[in-house]
Amino acid sequence: MGGQKREPVGVIQYPMGTNACACPGPARQWVMVPPRAMPLMFSRAAAFAAATACAPAWAASSPFTLAAWFSMGATLALAAALLICWIVLHERVAPRSAWQPFAITAAMVTPVVGFMAGRWPLVALALSLAALAWGLLMVHRLSSRMRHLLEERDRARAAASKAKQDSERDALTGALNRAAWRLRLEQLASDGGAMQPPRALSVLFFDIDLFKLINDSLGHGVGDDCLRAVSATVAAELRGGDVLGRMGGEEFAVALPGAKRIHAIAVAERIRVAVQGHCRTVGEEVVELTVSIGAAEYLGTDESLDAVVDRSDRAMYRAKDSGRNMVVADTAVPAGS
Numbered sequence: 001m002g003g004q005k006r007e008p009v010g011v012i013q014y015p016m017g018t019n020a021c022a023c024p025g026p027a028r029q030w031v032m033v034p035p036r037a038m039p040l041m042f043s044r045a046a047a048f049a050a051a052t053a054c055a056p057a058w059a060a061s062s063p064f065t066l067a068a069w070f071s072m073g074a075t076l077a078l079a080a081a082l083l084i085c086w087i088v089l090h091e092r093v094a095p096r097s098a099w100q101p102f103a104i105t106a107a108m109v110t111p112v113v114g115f116m117a118g119r120w121p122l123v124a125l126a127l128s129l130a131a132l133a134w135g136l137l138m139v140h141r142l143s144s145r146m147r148h149l150l151e152e153r154d155r156a157r158a159a160a161s162k163a164k165q166d167s168e169r170d171a172l173t174g175a176l177n178r179a180a181w182r183l184r185l186e187q188l189a190s191d192g193g194a195m196q197p198p199r200a201l202s203v204l205f206f207d208i209d210l211f212k213l214i215n216d217s218l219g220h221g222v223g224d225d226c227l228r229a230v231s232a233t234v235a236a237e238l239r240g241g242d243v244l245g246r247m248g249g250e251e252f253a254v255a256l257p258g259a260k261r262i263h264a265i266a267v268a269e270r271i272r273v274a275v276q277g278h279c280r281t282v283g284e285e286v287v288e289l290t291v292s293i294g295a296a297e298y299l300g301t302d303e304s305l306d307a308v309v310d311r312s313d314r315a316m317y318r319a320k321d322s323g324r325n326m327v328v329a330d331t332a333v334p335a336g337s
Contacts, residue, residue: 071128072109075135079106082138106131170246172224173231181245181253182305188243188257189298189305198300200334202264204254205312206234206271206293209324211250218285225282226289233278237271253309261297261333268293268327276325290325292316299334 168180192199215223243255279289294315298308311330319328
């Protein structure tokens with residue numbers, strides 16, 4: 001012994017939550033098992049348990065004995081499957097102890113069935129079928145619980161989505177509210193600026209001409225109907241990527257990604273004609289609505305978003321001062337256009 005040389009022993013520290021197993025050999029080696037691999041290990045163990053329980057069935061002389069062994073194999077597989085489900089879901093699903101008595105019973109019944117299979121095969125079959133029925137009942141309860149949890153998750157997601165949408169939308173017209181529209185405009189400007197070459201972006205501002213007169217003479221109910229009618233008419237004239245928002249009162253704005261000044265003027269004119277043609281009557285009232293529209297093209301990094309919004313707003317007021325029911329576009333365009 002004194003002449004033998006000892007192999008150095010190393011100490012390896014593993015992080016918490018990591019499983020390690022020792023492999024036999026001259027120099028002991030440690031193999032780490034990630035926590036996510038545990039369900040796979042247990043599934044292999046379940047298959048091995050089922051195969052082991054069913055192995056005597058091939059040598060069974062009685063069909064009842066054969067059925068008993070196959071039933072016990074299925075029972076052990078169910079017990080292992082329930083254990084895997086608990087390992088995977090124990091942090092998400094409230095602990096359920098009902099699977100533990102089932103697993104213990106399945107383990108205890110297996111040797112009993114093995115002892116009785118050769119002497120009383122009918123009794124062994126009855127025991128194995130009873131254990132299998134219990135396991136199927138446990139699986140049914142687990143599946144019902146999971147279905148209930150999935151339904152609750154879907155309802156929670158739908159409620160969260162609706163709440164988010166409601167927080168972004170104007171309750172009267174369904175268009176984006178001012179804050180949500182501004183966020184969308186910032187996103188469009190950021191996305192367009194990241195492209196090569198940068199994507200054009202234009203802004204329209206418009207409001208309903210003589211809207212205060214409509215409110216004062218016909219009432220706020222008719223005024224609300226007019227706002228809804230104009231919003232729906234404008235939305236129908238926009239492309240899928242265009243963004244309509246209500247800025248407050250009778251004032252609206254539209255973000256037009258990919259639109260240069262000349263294209264913004266064409267869209268604005270189309271909106272003006274559509275409102276004049278489709279909003280002559282609202283409900284039973286003859287209102288003959290028109291809009292004044294201002295347009296401005298974003299100059300990119302040469303200006304802020306507040307500046308392009310202000311230019312389109314001032315262009316709208318020039319349209320109103322020039323007689324209403326018209327389109328006025330700011331003359332500034334990006335360099336190189």
